[in-house]
Amino acid sequence: xxxxxxxxxxxxxxxxxxxxxxxxxxxxxxxxxxxxxxxxxxxxxxxxxxxxxxxxxxxxxxxxxxxxxxxxxxxxxxxxxxxxxxxxxxxxxxxxxxxxxxxxxxxxxxxxxxxxxxxxxxxxxxxxxxxxxxxxxxxxxxxxxxxxxxxxxxxxxxxxxxxxxxxxxxxxxxxxxxxxxxxxxxxxxxxxxxxxxxxxxxxxxxxxxxxxxxxxxxxxxxxxxxxxxxxxxxxxxxxxxxxxxxxxxxxxxxxxxxxxxxxxxxxxxxxxxxxxxxxxxxxxxxxxxxxxxxxxxxxxxxxxxxxxxxxxxxxxxxxxxxxxxxxxxxxxxxxxxxxxxxxxxxxxxxxxxxxxxxxxxxxxxxxxxxxxxxxxxxxxxxxxxxxxxxxxxxxxxxxxxxxxxxxxxxxxxxxxxxxxxxxxxxxxxxxxxxxxxxxxxxxx
Amino acid sequence: xxxxxxxxxxxxxxxxxxxxxxxxxxxxxxxxxxxxxxxxxxxxxxxxxxxxxxxxxxxxxxxxxxxxxxxxxxxxxxxxxxxxxxxxxxxxxxxxxxxxxxxxxxxxxxxxxxxxxxxxxxxxxxxxxxxxxxxxxxxxxxxxxxxxxxxxxxxxxxxxxxxxxxxxxxxxxxxxxxxxxxxxxxxxxxxxxxxxxxxxxxxxxxxxxxxxxxxxxxxxxxxxxxxxxxxxxxxxxxxxxxxxxxxxxxxxxxxxxxxxxxxxxxxxxxxxxxxxxxxxxxxxxxxxxxxxxxxxxxxxxxxxxxxxxxxxxxxxxxxxxxxxxxxxxxxxxxxxxxxxxxxxxxxxxxxxxxxxxxxxxxxxxxxxxxxxxxxxxxxxxxxxxxxxxxxxxxxxxxxxxxxxxxxxxxxxxxxxxxxxxxxxxxxxxxxxxxxxxxxxxxxx
Numbered sequence: 001x002x003x004x005x006x007x008x009x010x011x012x013x014x015x016x017x018x019x020x021x022x023x024x025x026x027x028x029x030x031x032x033x034x035x036x037x038x039x040x041x042x043x044x045x046x047x048x049x050x051x052x053x054x055x056x057x058x059x060x061x062x063x064x065x066x067x068x069x070x071x072x073x074x075x076x077x078x079x080x081x082x083x084x085x086x087x088x089x090x091x092x093x094x095x096x097x098x099x100x101x102x103x104x105x106x107x108x109x110x111x112x113x114x115x116x117x118x119x120x121x122x123x124x125x126x127x128x129x130x131x132x133x134x135x136x137x138x139x140x141x142x143x144x145x146x147x148x149x150x151x152x153x154x155x156x157x158x159x160x161x162x163x164x165x166x167x168x169x170x171x172x173x174x175x176x177x178x179x180x181x182x183x184x185x186x187x188x189x190x191x192x193x194x195x196x197x198x199x200x201x202x203x204x205x206x207x208x209x210x211x212x213x214x215x216x217x218x219x220x221x222x223x224x225x226x227x228x229x230x231x232x233x234x235x236x237x238x239x240x241x242x243x244x245x246x247x248x249x250x251x252x253x254x255x256x257x258x259x260x261x262x263x264x265x266x267x268x269x270x271x272x273x274x275x276x277x278x279x280x281x282x283x284x285x286x287x288x289x290x291x292x293x294x295x296x297x298x299x300x301x302x303x304x305x306x307x308x309x310x311x312x313x314x315x316x317x318x319x320x321x322x323x324x325x326x327x328x329x330x331x332x333x334x335x336x337x338x339x340x341x342x343x344x345x346x347x348x349x350x351x352x353x354x355x356x357x358x359x360x361x362x363x364x365x366x367x368x369x370x371x372x373x374x375x376x377x378x379x380x381x382x383x384x385x386x387x388x389x390x391x392x393x394x395x396x397x398x399x400x401x402x403x404x405x406x407x408x409x410x411x412x413x414x415x416x417x418x419x420x421x422x423x424x425x426x427x428x429x430x431x432x433x434x435x436x437x438x439x440x441x442x443x444x
Numbered sequence: 445x446x447x448x449x450x451x452x453x454x455x456x457x458x459x460x461x462x463x464x465x466x467x468x469x470x471x472x473x474x475x476x477x478x479x480x481x482x483x484x485x486x487x488x489x490x491x492x493x494x495x496x497x498x499x500x501x502x503x504x505x506x507x508x509x510x511x512x513x514x515x516x517x518x519x520x521x522x523x524x525x526x527x528x529x530x531x532x533x534x535x536x537x538x539x540x541x542x543x544x545x546x547x548x549x550x551x552x553x554x555x556x557x558x559x560x561x562x563x564x565x566x567x568x569x570x571x572x573x574x575x576x577x578x579x580x581x582x583x584x585x586x587x588x589x590x591x592x593x594x595x596x597x598x599x600x601x602x603x604x605x606x607x608x609x610x611x612x613x614x615x616x617x618x619x620x621x622x623x624x625x626x627x628x629x630x631x632x633x634x635x636x637x638x639x640x641x642x643x644x645x646x647x648x649x650x651x652x653x654x655x656x657x658x659x660x661x662x663x664x665x666x667x668x669x670x671x672x673x674x675x676x677x678x679x680x681x682x683x684x685x686x687x688x689x690x691x692x693x694x695x696x697x698x699x700x701x702x703x704x705x706x707x708x709x710x711x712x713x714x715x716x717x718x719x720x721x722x723x724x725x726x727x728x729x730x731x732x733x734x735x736x737x738x739x740x741x742x743x744x745x746x747x748x749x750x751x752x753x754x755x756x757x758x759x760x761x762x763x764x765x766x767x768x769x770x771x772x773x774x775x776x777x778x779x780x781x782x783x784x785x786x787x788x789x790x791x792x793x794x795x796x797x798x799x800x801x802x803x804x805x806x807x808x809x810x811x812x813x814x815x816x817x818x819x820x821x822x823x824x825x826x827x828x829x830x831x832x833x834x835x836x837x838x839x840x841x842x843x844x845x846x847x848x849x850x851x852x853x854x855x856x857x858x859x860x861x862x863x864x865x866x867x868x869x870x871x872x873x874x875x876x877x878x879x880x881x882x883x884x885x886x887x888x
Contacts, residue, residue: 026621033619036561036651038531062550064649068632070624074612074651077558083527084562087482102548106506106582114521117480118528137645138550168518175477177470180514180740188512201581205508207480207518296624 009382009418010235010268010389010431011409012057012095013048015041018072019396020274021360022303023294025072029399032072041081042088044398051405052419054430055093055124056085057217057237057391062102063134070299079111086119093427095124095217101150102130102139105160105198112214113165113206121210121426126217126237127228129154131332132306147331151224156197158216158232162436163191165213167203169441187441212436215427221249221335222327230256234433235268237391239339239364246271246386268388268431271381272364274395275374277403284368291395292356300355307333307340307363317352320344336363360395371407378408379417453826453862454679454712454833454875455853456501456539457492459485462516463840464718465804466747467738469516473843476516485525486532488842495849496863498874499537499568500529501661501681501835506546507578514743523555530563537871539568539661545594546574546583549604549642556658557609557650565654565870570661570681571672573598575776576750591775595668600641602660602676606880607635609657611647613885631885656880659871665693665779666771674700678877679712681835683783683808690715690830712832712875715825716808719818720839721847728812735839736800744799751777751784751807761796764788780807804839815851822852823861 018025018032025032034040045056058078065073075081078096086094094115098108108125116123129150130136136144145153172187191202218225218233229236236253240246254264276291278284297317305312308321309330315322321344330337340363344354360366367377381387394400412418428435462469462476469476478484489500502522509517519525522540530538538559542552552569560567573594574580580588589597616631635646662669662677673680680697684690698708720735722728741761749756752765753774759766765788774781784807788798804810811821825831838844856862872879 023624025619025626026624028621032626033617038562061649063645064632064647068612068616068627068647069629070626072617072619072626074617074632074649076561077554077650080523080527080555080558080562083524084531087528087531103551104546104583107547110521111524114524117520118482118524134645137643139548140643168512172512173477173516173518175469175516177472180467180470180738180743182469182476182514182516183512185513188508188518199581199584201507201578203508203512205505205518206521294624299624 006416009378009412010054010270011418012055012270012391013044013053013401014057014059014272014391014393015044015397016059016393017075019400020362020393021291021395022071022299023291023296023359024396026294027291027396030396031398035072035075038084041076041085044401045085045089045092047398047401047405049089049092051409052422053092054389055095055427056082057095057126058082058097060097060099061132061135062099062130062138063132066299066302070296079115083115083118086115086122091422091425093122093124093215093430094119095126095215097126097128099128099130099135100154100157101145102135105157106164106200106204109161109164109204110206113204113209116209116211116214117206121428123209123211124215124217124235124427126219127154127158127232128219144331147222147334148224151228153197154228155231156195160191160193160195160198160200162213163193164200164202164204165209166438167191168208170208170438171441172207184441189439208438211426211428212438215431215433225335226253226256229253229267230262231260233267235270235431238269238271239336239361240271240386241339241343241365243381243384243386246381247384250386266433270389270391271387272361272391272393273378274361274364274366274393275400275404275408276360276366276368276395277371277374277400277407278368279370281369281373284370288360288366288368292359295355295359297352297355300359301351303362304351304355304358307336309337312351315351318350320350321354339363361393364393371411374408375411375415378412379415382417450860453822453856454498454714455862456499456714456835457488457497457845458501458503458716458835458837459488459841460503460837461519463844464806464837465735465839466515466743467735467740467803468840470738471735471840474840475842479516479519482528485520485529488845489529489533489536491842491845491849493533493536495853496866497536498833499539499871500526501539501570502526502541504541504543504572505576505579506543506574506582507576510743510746514740523559527559527562530559530566535866537566537568537659537874538563539570539659541570541572543572543574543579544598544601545589546579549601550608550644550648553605553608553648554650557648557653560653560655560658561650565872567653567655568659568661568679568871570663571598571602571676572663588775591666591778592668595672597641598672599675600639604635604637604639604642604644606657607637608644608646608648609653610882611635612652614652614656614882615885616651628885633883652882655870655872656882659875659877669779670697670700673697673711674706675704677711679714679875682713682715683780683805684715684830685783685787685809687825687828687830690825691828694830710877714833714835715831716805716835716837717822718805718808718810718837718839719844719848719852720804720810720812721815721818721844721851722812723814725813725817728814732804732810732812736803739799739803741796741799744803745795747806748795748799748802751780753781756795759795762794764794765798783807805837808837815855818852819855819859822856823859826861
């Protein structure tokens, strides 16, 4: 191995029911009957592992994302699903989204520690603060807590989780049968946290995870979100429509790290991309058009209303968006609001055109082309300072993931941009990130 | 198959780290190094399935049960572990303990629905209200909520969970690609719950579980606990030291069902038993003595102090218990307090003797003998109105479970008391319990 191995891609398979395109479930290549079928996800997981991808990634919301009338929803909860997928795979990382707004740190720290043990060190936590009033209404609240307050709670939540993961020293169980000592005095210690949002005595009732801490991932791109990422995140998922926007975001986020005593290479920045793959460019475009033609306009309108925090019901589909509030008035996903509003303005899109543009990636970049063209795009973003890798969002599943693994990954491997074999055992190994040191064992 | 198949046993494998005896981890036949090793639990699960047992059962607490100095603790969280074990098994039920005191119904309903889908209908929920102030202190409270209030919250919690499981009708996804309709109008409906403890809009974001509802299990034997069980439980785990106590409890609980419009056979009553198995009675007694000799007295004293809600530190081990408060003063596990206090009084035990007696089953019945003697005991309790089956608590693992499966189960099968093959697919099938009807699908 060279002293300085060349910088390489990181790739996640972002799994989503029948696929990321909102009409994927109507396409003949998908299997929307199988969203509650474990074997379906096992097959997807094995495909991603065959491609040597860094991880599987599951998004999450604490409500039904849509009214279930026009999309294939109602599948698994991420932590239970990934625990099952840990058994069906050997190497690939397992990243679950869990909200800090409607959870308690003891539960969350414990479940991720458990998943990390189950999987031999492959757990990752995508930390979200939830952005939807419907989620609040499943947890006794009428309105969603304020954006800044959610991030304040999230910061303390992660602080507590890290204390809990460190409440056991590495190698705490000495298992001394003769003396009757399982752990030495002090090897397992309370955390005694007393904060504005949480009071937690500890210690955790799960031994320190194989990775020390599960990998910490974050996906908010608002000002609050970026500051949170700079302080805590080891991987950042982001939605960027253009190379220039991607470069700006990348530079901004990396520049924030020093203030928190961190090096730029301690965070991997991974924009989402929805690759619509065809053997020829014409085939790829035809597939994209086919998916667009399958969209249910009232579903798209509902999703768009949610992203914009603005009820669009009844507006003419072939007209422009109405006047929108500013980002400061949005209490949900602020950065997604701005991205969508900017896209509509920049390209002067009608509502129908905007629904078509958002159908594939809900604001993430959609790119239709041949495997070669897609590899070129990824390489360009990677080499020109917009990405350390990508969150791959296949428009349709399982075919879209199979096409990526079978036709795009080999090109990236040939170009020396992506691993041909897993070299480590843990998700941190795949990402090339250090294992956090824990507390020192007390003197014997 | 006869029109009225003979009444048969139900048997669960209650798994516990190195075994149920508190000194099991010091015994040469156990593997306390493996409590965070998934393959260890996979092996246990396969052993139980080889014995055609009804289910695996995992207890839980939201704190470290002891100071980790003198016992093998710090293993997996139950729901993540059982999700992984769903993959390693095909038939056996998967029962996880989850507290209603420090959780939210939306999360819990969702995770059990997910586990039920993952496992093809094998999930069970052992509903507990938590009994430990250390748990409260991991969730921002100084004291544990009052016993009656905990049960009141538990009842509303389960009501909400059942509404959420029924928020999708059975077979809701029609997956009509041509019309763009995944579910018909009304097949997925909000629950709109507004109660004293919870406000939950719903619907759940997981489709109706294969079993309709996961099997509902309950393990409290106080007055509040029995009333709760009579209203909600489909299986009751209970600790009973003598046949007479077992018969009294059985009769009492079954008699409470009618008031809730339920038949006696809608609940299975399953006392715990810790079987210490030897090829001869002398061998079994020697194993029991060997385990007792390995006990760490200060650990036993700490556990006993917890069960009695009374600090026993510094008292002479060879003296009697001090004066104890009445059950009404206990805010933790009331029925366990009374059982232990009665046992000490009835048999005039010293503290050391009591620690020895509780070492194997923490208040559950310990019985040492040959496979034949153990089968006789189980049959006697079963035929004389004290049990519908048993929660098997091997004193040491994996050997204690292997011995039970290889030597006791075949005897029960030969006597026609236990299945020789699984006849159904779901945990409800194994228990012979009906699948709850859901909401009717709306008219087309």
